[in-house]
Amino acid sequence: MIKRSLAAVSLIATLLAGTLTGCAGSAEDPNTITYWASNQGESAEQDMEILHDELAQFTAQTGIKVNVEVIGWSDLLNRILGAATSGVGPDVVNLGNTWAASLQATGAFVPFDDALMQRFGGRDRFLASSMSSTGMAGQVPTSLPLYGLSYGVFYNKKLFAEAGVAPPRTWDEFVAAAERLTDPARNRWGLTVAGASYTENSHFAFMFARWEGVDLITRNGPEFDSPGAVAAVQRYLDLMSTQKVVSPGDAEEGNTSSAAEDFTDGNAAMLIAQNSVIPTLQDNGMSEDAYGVVRLPAPDPLPPGGTPALSHVAGSNIAVFADSPKREQALKLVEFLTSKDIQASLNKKYGTLPVVTDAYDDPAFHTEEDAVFSDVLANYSEPAPMIPTEAHFETTVGSAMRDLFAEIATGRQVTTDDVRAALADAEQKMRGTGG
């Protein structure tokens, strides 16, 4: 009996000791760092494969091993918040660049001041637009751009040719083309949108408001119900309500990839999306030569005071946790991932755009398609509001638009006054919680 219990106790003790030292081993090993990567490709598995190849080079160069975990976008922010709150987290992390200011406010990340930036070739080596989305204006950025994205209009070449329509260059041409390509009886639509996605909705509110010369976030805080802002939101809603070039069913689409299905199925002739949607298009069986890409066509001429913001500065950033005891090793990884060659090869594999100017030497980024996206990112993008409560801006405005889409889809008339009231309500909610 005693022997048996002794054996059991010692077994448990060995097991415990094993796990405890196992944990301590990796945490204290100065040559191993942890990296939370955002999900950039079709799946976490694909990301792991891509990153594994690249990081093997890093380990060979520096002797530093990297434990990678690929985290889906729906979890990433919560995981970062958890790590920031508990102080237990990775050394290096990716983030959506619209969160840059919010996460900057937590103080959880290492600031990239001018001295530190020298390691990465200085600020000027990065695209100015991508760099504008790394933290609040006038403050030291706490993240660096990693993958660049921008919006463009994807169009179905076959449907356009059949209808004898040319790719649109202005907003009026865009609407006219969409109307020509719409035939509700055959379930054919000019355009597909993700009407239930508050993030997508808020991006369009932001861009279209810039066309009207309006800022939704001003020095006085949120101003969502100005005439320009109402006109901007209405421009997007009208595609479903008055121009009727968007299927009412799109009011239910919760994200771009589900909206993209209508495009790849041939039920919608156009899709306004970031270049990150390309893997989804191919995954759905649409070949590269079946679609074309043009810049999002702005009105010509623009409303007085308007700027041609054809995209917000989209993409992913990379940051180093301030609590990390292995800051030097972590910075080496950032240096590696933003280096010319790795930027070129990683962005090529993900279908994203390099964020450093020298990586554009690679001819791969000069295809017709990429030229459109990189031109928009470099020359026609404006940063989403870089404020600590950016996420709150997206939810309040985007959700108000989602509800308006729902009303339109269910057959209710949405007037300008309705839009103004919904936006005023959103503004009150944002102001209410300290926005």
Add this chain to the structure above:
Amino acid sequence: MTSTAAPSPASTAAPPEPPARRRWSPSRRMLPYLLVAPALCFELLVHLLPMLGGLYMSLLELTQFYLRDWLNAPLAGVANFSFALDFNSAVGVTLLRSFAVTAGFSVLTVGLSWLLGVFAATLLQRSFRGRAVLRTLFLVPYALPVYTAAMIWKFLLDQDDGMVNATLGGLGLTDGQTFWLLGDNAFLATVATATWRLWPFAFLVLMAGMQSIPHDVYESATVDGAGLWQQFRSITLPMLRPVNQVLVLVLFLWTFNDFNVPYILFDKSVPNAANLLSIHIYNNSFITWNFGLGSAMSTLLLLFLLVVTAGYLAFTSRRMKDA
């Protein structure tokens, strides 16, 4: 254990141990407390501590500026509470609306689940061929992971190519274009999904309760000429009262706190008509990063549920004593 050559002395020679070496045994009074102690410790650790943490957080100004060092976040006093309960502001109004939606949702879901449960349990009380199969079948929704169940409903209720619209449209009952997951219909969709998932539990508990009702009571009632309905009203329901007391309470607490069903059904875009309190609190904490306000709302929810539970138990227990 490994040595087979010589039996170990411990196992062969086992003389009765001398009374002096008798083990310590707890007194009769202590024993129950000792038995409960480990569970109690874990309960404190797993439930009570986080709850107290939440209470403390509700008194803090806990936004992203202070998250990293949240123990030192500035005290907000009752500001979070007064803010959440200011019914002249948009935040207070939405909280109130969310509360009303949740109350309606709970009443409907619990009521429907209970009715379906009673109905099925009564039907399956008599033995007939295939009873076991039906019982198993009825339990399937409860056995499915909630994620799977809600996803299935999401597909069924899709406007474009969902089966609900295809069926209704095919039968000519509607035009087949109804949006079930948008606007006010979202409320019905949530109730239907939650009920579908929950009623087997009511069925299971009620069936167990009915098994314990002696069969001869029904026999005498039949002899006295009582019909099925009368038997149900005068025997089954009163005999099930203790079971119902617990069942309804548990169902209510689960539905009032339901998070999974609306969260999965609507992704992150929950329409106002299905904006249950848990979702509302989640959005206020995790999307707007105002964890102090979110905690204050959670605390209010906790208080409300405590009051309802206490009131309900006091009321039903008294009625049971009277009966």
